[in-house]
Amino acid sequence: MKNKIEKLLLQAVATLKTDGVLSHGADPTINIDRTRDPQHGDFASNLALVLAKQAQLNPRVLAEKLIAALPVDPTVTKIELAGPGFINFFIDKSSQFQIIPQILADGPAFGLSKIGAGQKVQVEFVSANPTGPLHVGHGRGAAYGSVVADLLEAVGFDVHREYYVNDAGRQIDILATSIWLRYLEACGEALPFPSNGYRGDYVRDIAWQTHHTGGNDYRRPAEQVLENLPLDEPQGGDKELYIDALIARAKTLLGPTLYRDFFAIGLDAILDDIKDDLHDFGVDYQEWFSERQLMDDGSVEEALGRLRASGHLYERDGAIWFASSQLGDEKDRVVVRENGQYTYFASDIAYHHHKLARGFDLIIDIWGADHHGYIPRVRAAMQALGADDNKLKVLLVQFATLYRGDEKVQMSTRSGEFITLRQLRNEVGKDAARFFYVMRRSEQHMDFDLKLATSKSNENPVFYVQYAHARVCSVLRQLDEKNWERNPNLGLDNLAMLTETHESDLMTTLSRYTETLQKAALNYEPHQVIQYLRELATEFHTYYNAHQFLVDDAKLRNARLNLICAVKQVLANGLHLLSVDTPESM
């Protein structure tokens, strides 16, 4: 309908151009909004207000000319000039019924569109360091990222979901060494645990498991491990130097092969855990992309070579720097450290180089808000690689604060007292967790109330929406119990009987679904889908309360059943998009 009105307006603009009222030139963007007030009709355009200045006419005068130039269309019953120059369109009431057969025919495919067809998009999200289980901070990125990806797919984009695995850095060495020390403990060696090591129980679990299945292959005497080490922090030393010395010791004592094996055991254990966790959270990827692979196959060297060739690298203080400040960054960044090792940023340049080489039309990175300072240097790198950095879209996700009722849930990564995503799922369930995470704009700091998320009451929006779905199912069961058979065709023939305000409101809302998905997808705003579903659920509950569906008149009954089945379908499609279940009873 919107498209139709847009066409009509464009024709009117063309006419006015020929008449010399409007100057020739690019067509204006036609803005058509649904009205809030029914007195303003169904749709309104501010076109005359926008063009008034260019035409050097009073907006209302221009609007009159536009209206006069509008072609006649049978579905537009009335066009009005209103307010400062709005053009209001009134749509033929009977045309609104069409939405019902359309929904019933399209079923699960209703709402899908093709506006992104032919475009390849990569969405990279979560990408947490595989040094421990995911926590609730990652949960929001996971929920948000997966719905953004699903939304883009729903509107026709070819979507590639990816998790970047930071399996090459020093943190992973610290993890491997931490597991090794716990393993040595399990073997019966007595040694102190480094203050900078990973202390979580999962480290011990992996170590014990490794000892249990792998025996003593990796065992070395404590005296050898501890021989000539610098002091750890509690003893007045430096914890960084100490842990680095321990890593070096592990490599020496185990030798390259065994060290690599042990390293892989730890990494795989944690990665498998993350994969399971995300899968159970409704998040699946097309690709888990390894940072180490970039190191090993020369991609990092190649990417840096390009930067060097284009004159973006220089040496200072024994390190290699990328002159990112020339390209909008605050300062230059080190890519190769004094000790010859690549920085994380170096592999990230290679990673983005790789993304570009894969030919994506759009590259979406979803990061925690704490990484925002990183954006300019990545953009700088893309430019330096000769790419259009407009292809990169970085979406930031703010942190969520957990509450249990009024009580704030304390968390501290330092002491290891963080709530894991798995704990969250166990407490509130996948559905509520996803729904709550995505309910707010991603750039908004959010308060996540665990108590509310588990409550089975009208205050809980997840249950409220799911309940609307279950309620339709319940009505259909009632139909069965009354030994009535649903007759969709009879209903379709009598849609004109749906004359109640509640009914036409519902049909209007149903007809907004497709455009809601498009808007949500193109703006990367999944919360709009939730807003919509809550609205639809409310209107359904209101309708339910006001009118009886299972009436004796078979024509009216089937017309109403068609309407509520359409509601059920759209609720299901929306919830499915969010990877939230659609229970038939609760």
Next chain:
RNA sequence: GCGCCCGUAGCUCAGCUGGAUAGAGCGCAGCCCUCCGGAGGCUGAGGUCAGAGGUUCGAAUCCUCUCGGGCGCGCCA
């Protein structure tokens, strides 16, 4: 100090590519069950859109400044 995000009803938040009287849920005050699930619905009170300037026919929305809150400013990832 510099940069990014945020500040809308008592609370949690929509609305932000400028548009017609600023919305929802919760909470609060009333009300509705011989009726398909009351896990629901209806009505009402409640706002200087943090503040001050500016741009505009029109600003919660755009620009500047101020005040508050969060985050970031490593040869860490």
